[in-house]
Amino acid sequence: MIANYGYEDGSGHYYIKIDTSKCAECSDKGCISNCPEKLFVTELDDFDDEVVLIREDARNTLQTSCAQCKSGADKELCAAACTASAIGFSW
Amino acid sequence: MAEIEKIDYWRWTESNWKNPEIPDWHGKLITAGVDIGSTSTQAVILADGVPYAYSNMRTGSNSPDSAISAINWAMKDTGLTLEDITYTIGTGYGRVNVPFSNKTVTEITCHARGANYIYGPTVRTILDMGGQDCKAIHCDEKGTVTSFMMNDKCAAGTGRGMEVIANLLAVRVEDIGEMSFQIDEEPAPVSSTCVIFAKSEATKLMRNGWTKEKVLAAYCHAMALRVVRLLERNGMEPDFAITGGIAKNIGVTRRIEKLMNIKALSPTMDTQIAGALGAALLAKELVEKKRAKENI
Secondary structure (H helix, E strand, C coil): CEEEEEEEECCEEEEEEEEHHHHHCCCCCHHHHHCCCCCEEEEECCCCCEEEEECHHHCCCHHHHCHHHHHHCCCCHHHHHCCCCCEEECC | CCCCCCCCCCCCCCEEEECCCCCCCCCCCEEEEEEECCCEEEEEEEECCEEEEEEEEECCCCHHHHHHHHHHHHHCCCCCCHHHCCEEEEECCCHHHCCCCCEECCHHHHHHHHHHHHHCCCCCEEEEECCCCEEEEEECCCCCEEEEEEECCCCCCCHHHHHHHHHHHCCCHHHHHHHCCCCCCCCCCCCCCCHHHHHHHHHHHHHCCCCHHHHHHHHHHHHHHHHHHHHHHHCCCCCEEEECHHHHCHHHHHHHHHHHCCCCCCCCCCHHHHHHHHHHHHHHHHHHHHHHHHHC
């Protein structure tokens, strides 16, 4: 499943895309430890697979949470750490 | 002094229903789904996988109480008690607050499953327009979610936004759709990014002499534009269906159809019960799987 967490407001659209079918097969889940804002958490999905998602209280502030990481590197730290290439950004 | 009648224009009609074609539930597998949303709560009861009864009411300040009220209203006149329900799934933002549920499932999964039942297996894109959020969901022929995108950043584009405009213009929320077409020409939309801006814009337009119908058209247009952006971002694949309370508002749904150049499927049931219906269907499938395992 492609899960898009985030929002659109007057300033733009800010979604992090996670391919949860790839997460379910990933034992590493490097995105969790590499995100300085601790945005990623694991949860059992509706089919009892352990998948990664964005914590609920952070979904409407991604523009500010990810700002430093997005401006500093070629690739976001979470996406760089994701060996399954399961993470993408809409901005 | 003459008494002034106080009307809550935003209040939509609560309802309950019992299937007249199922006179007796005894001997059938009874499962239930309860969807506690930010604005409305629904309870659906299935008898052998067929809708037997449901209720649709406003969510109160206490979610567990709302769940109990909804299931009790659905069970009214059926002779059912909670003990007769084999399995219950809670869903919606308040899903963890259904005191009698056996399991919780996200509303995304339940809405897709419910829409698959209401609209049939050809539905691939579902737009759920809820009380305080809006979701674009893709699913396969079994109603399993393949992708989703939601926006709950602002009440604009949601049922709550529509309620605010209903109260502002003193128009019953259920009349907005029809009224929004009683215009000569489609006006430009009001702000679609913030319901507060939209409200002040609507007030200004009224002061400028716009009719209520024209303001409603501008608001419905704005709401349609907002959800179309969400649909386009997540991708549109026919067949297309709309669930949630706003699905009953033709002022918004017809404008979405026009902007997307696609006709939405016609619902065969109340579009607000899709989430609870999906939960009840998943409950049935879980019971059957468990029973099949025990028989092996």
